[in-house]
Amino acid sequence: MSAHRPDPDLLLPPEVLDRWQQRVTDVAGEPVGQLFRAGLHRTLARTLHVLDDDTVFVITGDIPAMWLRDSATQMLPYLRLAAEDPQGPLADLLVGIVRRQTAFIAHDPYANAFNAEANGRCHEPRDLSDDPWLWERKYEVDSLCFPLLLAHQVWSATGRTDHLGDGFVRAATAAVETLDRETDHEARSDYRFVRPDSGPLETLDRDGLGTPVGVTGMTWSGFRPSDDACTYGYNVPANLMAVHVLRRLADLLPTEPALVARAADLADRLAAGIEQHGLIQHPVHGEIWAYEVDGLGRHVLMDDANMPGLLSLPLVSAVGADDERYQRTRSFVLSKDNPFYFVGSVAAGVGSPHTRDRYVWPIALAVEGLTTDDTARRHELLALIERTTAGTGHVHESFDVDDDSQFSRPWFSWADSMFCALALSLLD
Template structure:
């Protein structure tokens, strides 16, 4: 049976000589024709025009024009449910909606939502779709467009778990429930629009909190199990599908990382830190948009409990005696240090708003993640950066390069312009002639990459360019 890695890797390899290559010497837009675009936002179109004029490098400007609107152009399917907007947002080359990806894909458009009614409709539709999806199964990471349909993902059809109609894949990932809280708070903060935060949303929020509580595993392993027949060990969970053992210390037990790979130790630290931040954001929205003090108290109490456990059990000492965040722990004294390009990562915590950008513990950890201390940090002729066990060795993820640039751009004090400029150069060299970001590319040769159509990475690149244009515009003048 074909697995996800083989499918997306093969699709990328076949596309290298396809129509995505630009016509020389001009950089021809790779956006769909206007009539073929899935969703159109006047504000986004104005932003593209305004920012492109400020980019002196024609290749970088071309990449921005392709990438920034990619989610809207290609992945949004609008509809209505009970007379209200419904937005189903696929990842790109996989036609299911991940709670994580769909939130991250729309995030770059938040600053424009207040002044664009079309975008507000889109965000309302996404928040409602995510709530309905969570209520189908809060343990699932991906969902079908048709909530009555069985999964069409070949690698998930025979999983040993409680698969429900409407679920695309059922890998329990803590961040899958954090991202809807994060994007909901971002939307509320950007617009002050209380419309999406109805009883449906509140029911999904309570289901999310209940699931986090279950996976603290204070009274046993809880209801979730998952096993998959695969020759890739990280595609399944050990010990009869319950995952590796842990001691119940207050953190949330996680089955899979954001890359969809099984955890080695069950308390995934970046996801638990994200949960603390997301729950506190949920409390803000519950209070301000719904005046639901009970929901806010429930979210805040869990956040405080997980935060206290993280402070006690989530750190480790490096060989030089310095304290840093671990990547995974088990509450029994064992810890693993690495970083994965997928966000939440240790490197991406400031981007998500989980830690202040001048937090000494986080900066120390991020520096080690961008070094040979991290077994998934790679250097080659094409670039340097963080990869993932999901794409094997030597594969650098543009997403990690973007995070590194954002961390340098928003560093405490003066921006590290040299690092930002270097990251832009790596990203420009890393698109493999396609004009788009990819999941990963080979450290020696950027034309060897995975995923031609990965909307999240495209949006992150667009977000970086917007941030550079706002904060350090001289770096874009070429």
């Protein structure tokens, strides 16, 4: 399948980009405005590939594969811009991305990252999967949820429905069936993931089945949004996101009442499972959501910088930022009680076991800003991200809280986009 890169100046004309940059500069200063412009343009100029079928393949940045999660979150700031011209080329681009995502879900709902064509490229040749379309086959609940969320966001921002045809119905059906099947992973699922001779975050126990879980009503996930293996199979923020997107299908599929009803029933079961098994009583913070549980009495108390995480719930689920349970959970996440909250001389924020100890993620800093109504704090976080690029002009995946010249991934488009989304939020 051939591909070409679209002209970024057609997607976002320089005069339009100038206007948005000036608006950001007016509220946040010139350095933030310049990085905003660079990040917004860079994703359009370097990550997009229009395929023969007019769908759009999106790379993550310095890795030549399309992650279902990343390609949705990379588009977050463009939704607002596309709303100004619902039939314009930027809106067309968003439609094309959803159509590509849903084609991939229909192809294999258990995969998290794909190639632009069946070329056999992959992250690790020793994985069990030999499908040449798959870059990686780590099953993550959020990989099904983010394309459905983006589809709803495109519809909401532009009124467009041309991404909601037969291909979307096939993908939504596959997503619902998969999420339902994985409510009883032990008995009903044939999914396995084995990566030989790798660390515990890269493979699943019990010959790829994963650690034991009980039936809870929630849906199982092999891997977290970080692409790291779940300690326990029920990732609570991913389940909360699934509840949200399953219920939103009613907006998108008014001519598919049976599928909508099945999705709503599944959402109700997931929600009930979360209420029964996904909450813990913390001695300091009170009743909060756990990060992962197994339905057998064990849980993980932490948060991860990737989305969906506990901190990002108002962005990806129906949980409001003013929800009392969310506020208690947020207090935990942004405290020393979260083992992945790091404080240093340069920054303080949420990191991840996916990266080095005491490395904070700008994505999490942006999420912290996007989930607070404290305008002053949003300004602080935006300025913090801007001044911790080590002079590269790129928002990195993560950096050392004591030295931002020590960072991971020189170009990570998702981080650029989250910075841009935070900058746009100040215009409200």
